[in-house]
Amino acid sequence: xxxxxxxxxANPVVTNALWPAFLETLxxxxxxxxxxxxxxxxxxxxxxxxxxxxxxxxxxxxxVLGSVGVNITRSVPYAILMLSLVPFTRWIVGTSIxxxxxxxxxxxxxxxxxxxxxxxxxxxxxxxxxxxxxVMGSTRFQTVWKVLLPEAAPALVAGVxxxxxTLIGYSAMAGLIGGGGLGRLAYNYGYQRFQxxxxxxxxxxxxxxxxxxxxxxxxxxxxxxxx
Amino acid sequence: MIAxxxxxxxxxxxxxEVRALDGVALxxxxxxxxxxxxxxxxGKSTLVRCIALLDRPTSxxxxxxxxxxxxxxxADLRRARRRLGVVFQHxxxxxxxxxxxxxxxxxxxxxxGRAERASRAAExxxxxxxxxxxxxxxxxxxxxxxQRVGIARALATDPDVLLCDEPTSALDPATTGExxxxxxxxxxxxxxxxxxxxxxxxxxxxICDSVxxxxxxxxxxSGPLTEVVGAFGSRLSESLLALPPAAGADSAEGGTVExxxxxxxxxxxxxxxxxxxxxxxxPVVAATVERLAGTTFGRWRVQVLPPLSPDEVxxxxxxxxxxxxxxxxTGSVR
Numbered sequence: 001x002x003x004x005x006x007x008x009x010a011n012p013v014v015t016n017a018l019w020p021a022f023l024e025t026l027x028x029x030x031x032x033x034x035x036x037x038x039x040x041x042x043x044x045x046x047x048x049x050x051x052x053x054x055x056x057x058x059x060x061x062x063x064v065l066g067s068v069g070v071n072i073t074r075s076v077p078y079a080i081l082m083l084s085l086v087p088f089t090r091w092i093v094g095t096s097i098x099x100x101x102x103x104x105x106x107x108x109x110x111x112x113x114x115x116x117x118x119x120x121x122x123x124x125x126x127x128x129x130x131x132x133x134x135v136m137g138s139t140r141f142q143t144v145w146k147v148l149l150p151e152a153a154p155a156l157v158a159g160v161x162x163x164x165x166t167l168i169g170y171s172a173m174a175g176l177i178g179g180g181g182l183g184r185l186a187y188n189y190g191y192q193r194f195q196x197x198x199x200x201x202x203x204x205x206x207x208x209x210x211x212x213x214x215x216x217x218x219x220x221x222x223x224x225x226x227x
Numbered sequence: 228m229i230a231x232x233x234x235x236x237x238x239x240x241x242x243x244e245v246r247a248l249d250g251v252a253l254x255x256x257x258x259x260x261x262x263x264x265x266x267x268x269x270g271k272s273t274l275v276r277c278i279a280l281l282d283r284p285t286s287x288x289x290x291x292x293x294x295x296x297x298x299x300x301x302a303d304l305r306r307a308r309r310r311l312g313v314v315f316q317h318x319x320x321x322x323x324x325x326x327x328x329x330x331x332x333x334x335x336x337x338x339x340g341r342a343e344r345a346s347r348a349a350e351x352x353x354x355x356x357x358x359x360x361x362x363x364x365x366x367x368x369x370x371x372x373x374q375r376v377g378i379a380r381a382l383a384t385d386p387d388v389l390l391c392d393e394p395t396s397a398l399d400p401a402t403t404g405e406x407x408x409x410x411x412x413x414x415x416x417x418x419x420x421x422x423x424x425x426x427x428x429x430x431x432x433x434i435c436d437s438v439x440x441x442x443x444x445x446x447x448x449s450g451p452l453t454e455v456v457g458a459f460g461s462r463l464s465e466s467l468l469a470l471p472p473a474a475g476a477d478s479a480e481g482g483t484v485e486x487x488x489x490x491x492x493x494x495x496x497x498x499x500x501x502x503x504x505x506x507x508x509x510p511v512v513a514a515t516v517e518r519l520a521g522t523t524f525g526r527w528r529v530q531v532l533p534p535l536s537p538d539e540v541x542x543x544x545x546x547x548x549x550x551x552x553x554x555x556x557t558g559s560v561r
Contacts, residue, residue, distance in 0.1 A: 132319040135279045136333040136380075137305035146335070150323035226364040227322045 008197045013189045022205065025181035027099040028171040032106035033164050040111045040163075041156075043070070044118020045144055055130070055140050070112040078109050078170050082177060102179025106170055114163045121155030122148050154225040161217025165210050172206075182206060228420045229278075229311070229388045230254045234287035236273050236444075247273040248284065249444040255420040255437075257387065260411065262431040263424045264463075265441035271424050274441065275392040278422070279313050280304065292387050309337060312381030316393035318373040320365040326376050327352065327361040333383040351379040355409060371402035378409065382417070389414075391423040395430060407433045428467055432519055438463060452520045459487045459550030468526040470513040481530055482537035483512060487550040488525035495525040497549045504543065507535060528554060 008014055043065065049055040050062040073081070082105040086096045089104040125148055133147040149156070172183025182202050190199030236248040247270050255261040265271050276282040278289050280296050289296045291310045299307050320329050330351050331344040339347070352358050355375040365373055374394060381389060391410065395403040411434045414421050423430055431438050431452070439449040440463050448455055448463050455463040464487065488497040495516065502509055509529035516525045531537045537553040544551035 126317075126319070128315055128317055128319040129321060131279075131281050132313070132315060132321075134281060135308060135311070135313040136384075137308040137336050139305065142336060146332070147321060151321060153323060224323070227366050 004197060008201060011195070011198065013185070013195065013198050014201065017185055017189075018201075021180060021182050021185040024099045024179070025168070025171055025175075025183070025209075028102050028106060028174060028179055028181055029164060029167045031100060031103040032110060032167055032171075033160075035103065035107040036110040036114050036163055036167070037160060039107065040114035041118055043111060043115035045122065045149075047115060047119040048122040048148075049140070049144065055143060070115055073108065073112045074116075078105075079173055081105060081109050082174055086177075097178035099179055099181060102171065102174035102177075102181075106167055106174055109170060110163055110167055113166065114159060117159030117162065118152075118156060121152040121159055124155055125151045154221050154227070157217060157221045157224060161214060161221075164213050164217070168206065168210055168213070228254070228256050228292060229390075229422060230288070230290040231278060232288040232290070234274070234277055234289065235285045236270075236277050236282065237285045247444050248277060248287075251287070251441070251444070251446055253422070253439060253446070253449075255388070255422050257420050258414060258418045259436040260414055260421040260423060260434045262435035262438040263422065263441050263446075264426065264428070264431055264438060264466075266426060269441045270444040271426070271441060272392075273444070275390065275424050278390055279311070280308070305336075309333065309384035310386050310388060312384070312386040312389045314374070314377050314381050314389065314391040314394045316396050318365075318370075318377035320373055320376055320380070322365055324364075325361065326357065326363050326365065326368070329365065329376055330379045330383055333380065337384060347383065348379075351382055352376075354382070354413070355379045369402075370398050371405060374398065374402075374406050375409065378406075378413070382413065387420060389419050389421045391421065391425075393425055394423065396425065396427065400429075403427075403429060404433070410434060428469075432467060432517065436520065453522045456517075456519055456524055457487070457489050457522075457550075459485075460552060464526075467519070468515050468517055468524055470515055470526060470528060472513075481532040481535075482553060483528055483555045484509075484531050484537045484540050484544075485552050485554045486525075486527045486529065486544060488527065490523040490525065495523060497525075497544065497547075498527055498529065500547070501540065501543060505535060505540070507532065509540075 047062065047066055047070070050058040050065070052059070085105040085108060089096045089101050092104055093101045095101050129147055129151055130143060133143040138147065171179065171181055172186070175181040175183030176187055182205060186199055186202040189195045190202060231251060231253040234248050234251040235246070238245040238247055251274060253261065253263065263271065263274065273282070277284040280289070284297060287297065291307065294307050294310070296304065296307055321332065324332070327345065327348040330348040334344045334347060349358065349361060352361055355378055357372060357375050357379070360368060360372065365376065368376065389410070394410065395406050398406060407430060410421060413419060423435065425431070435452055437449070437451045438455055439446045448461055455461055456467050458464050486497055488495045490496070498509060509531065511527055511529050513528040514526065516523065531540050541551045541553055
C-alpha cells in the first residue's frame with residue numbers, strides 16, 4: 001500500500017498532468033453548469049406556463065419546445081451529440097478543442113435535462129398558491145418570479161445539483177474528443193498506457209467531487225426549504 | 228358591498244354541456260355576512276372561482292362596490308381585485324416567505340414601500356392576534372394560525388369585500404369557532420361585506436346575517452337568517468334546526484305533529500300553551516333549540532294521542548300564529 005502510494009506520488013502523470021486536468025474538468029463543468037442554469041431555467045418556466053391550463057397556455061409553443069426541442073435533444077446519446085455538434089462548436093467558439101469548446105455540447109445536452117427538472121419542480125407548487133397570487137392581483141410575470149420560483153426553490157436547487165453531477169459524468173466523455181480534463185487523463189494513461197494506479201486515483205477524485213457537489217447542494221436545499 | 232347578478236358558468240365536456248352555475252344572484256351589503264351553503268357538487272367551488280374571477284363566468288355580473296369585475300381586464304382587473312380579499316380553505320400561504328412577508332405580498336404588488344409594508348403587516352398581524360409570529364414561516368404555524376395569516380393577507384389592501392371559500396373546513400371545531408368569531412369581529416370593525424361559501428351549518432349559525440342555499444348551480448332558498456329559519460318546512464329551516472332521528476316515533480299511536488316555535492324574546496311557550504288549552508300532554512319525540520341572529524327557534528316533533536287528531540292540533544297552532552304541520556298519522560286516529 002505504501003509502495004503503491006509512493007509510486008503514484010512519483011508518477012509524472014500525477015505530478016505534472018493531474019492538476020491541470022482537474023482544473024479543465026472544473027472549467028468544463030463550471031461553464032456548462034452556469035450556461036445550463038441560465039438557459040434551462042427560462043426554458044423550463046416556458047414549458048410549465050405554456051402547458052394546457054397553464055398561466056400562459058400556448059399549445060404551439062409547448063409542443064415545439066417540449067416535443068421538438070427538449071425530447072429530440074434528450075433522445076440523442078451524449079457521445080453522438082457531442083460528435084455531431086463539432087461543426088457548431090467550431091462556429092461558436094472558433095475551435096472544437098479545449099474545455100470551453102466542450103462546454104458547448106455539454107450545455108446543449110444538459111439544458112433540456114435541466115428544463116424538465118425545472119418544469120417538474122414548478123408542477124409541485126400547489127395550484128392554490130397560484131390562485132392566491134392571482135386574486136391578489138399579480139401579473140403573470142410576478143406570479144412566476146415572486147411566487148412560483150421561490151416556492152419551488154428547494155426542488156430547483158436539487159435539480160441544479162443533479163444537473164451538475166450529470167455534467168461531471170458527461171465531461172469525462174467530452175474530454176475524449178478534445179475537451180481534456182480528468183476523463184481524458186484516465187483514458188490516455190489509465191486505459192491506453194495500462195496505469196491502473198492512475199485510473200484508481202482519478203476514480204477516487206471523481207467520487208469525492210460528486211460527493212462534495214451533492215453535499216453542497218443538499219446544504220443549500222435545507223437552507224431554502226421552509227416547508 | 229358585493230352584488231352578483233345572473234351568474235352563469237357552462238362547461239363543455241366533449242359533446243355535453245355542464246351548467247355549473249345557472250343564474251346565481253346574491254347581494255351582500257356592507258357590514259354583513261352572507262353564507263352560501265350547499266353540498267359538494269352544488270357549484271360552490273365554481274361560484275367562488277367565478278366571483279374571484281379565477282375562472283371567467285359564461286355570463287353575468289360580479290360587482291364589487293359598483294365595479295363590474297367581469298367587464299375589466301388586465302391592469303384594471305388587478306387594481307379592482309384589491310377591493311376584494313379572498314380567504315381560502317387551505318390558506319394558500321407562500322412557504323418561502325415569512326408570515327409578515329406573506330401579509331405584505333399584496334402591498335408589494337400595489338407598490339407600497341418597504342417600511343410602510345412592514346408597519347402595515349405588523350398592524351394586520353396584530354388585528355388577527357399573531358403579532359408575535361411575524362418572523363415565523365407558515366410551516367411553523369398551526370392550521371388555525373395559518374388561516375389567521377390568510378385573513379390578514381386578504382385584508383392587506385383594505386378591501387371592502389371579503390370572500391371566504393370554506394374558511395374553516397380544514398379546521399377542528401374549537402379552531403373553527405375562533406376563526407368564525409374573528410371574521411365576525413373584523414366585519415363589525417371594518418364594515419366589511421363578507422361572503423362565506425361553506426358546507427358547514429355551524430358557519431351559517433354562528434356568523435351569517437343572511438343565507439342562500441345553492442343546489443345544482445341555482446339559489447333555491449335565500450333570505451335573512453331569521454326569515455329562512457322561521458319558514459316552516461323550508462330546506463334551510465330543516466337543516467339548521469335538524470332533528471335527531473327518533474326511532475319508532477312515526478309508527479306510534481295517534482300521529483305526530485311538528486311545531487316551529489319562534490321566541491322573539493327568548494321564550495318558547497307554544498307547546499305548553501297548547502298543552503294547557505287541550506288539557507293533554509304532548510310527548511316530545513324529537514326536539515331542537517337554537518339561538519340564531521338574536522332569535523330563539525324551537526322545533527318540536529310531538530305525539531298527538533287519540534281522541535285528539537293531529538289536524539286539530541295543527542289547526543289550533545295556525546290560529547295562534549304558530550307554524551305547524553302533520554308529519555305522520557296512523558290508522559288508529561278516528
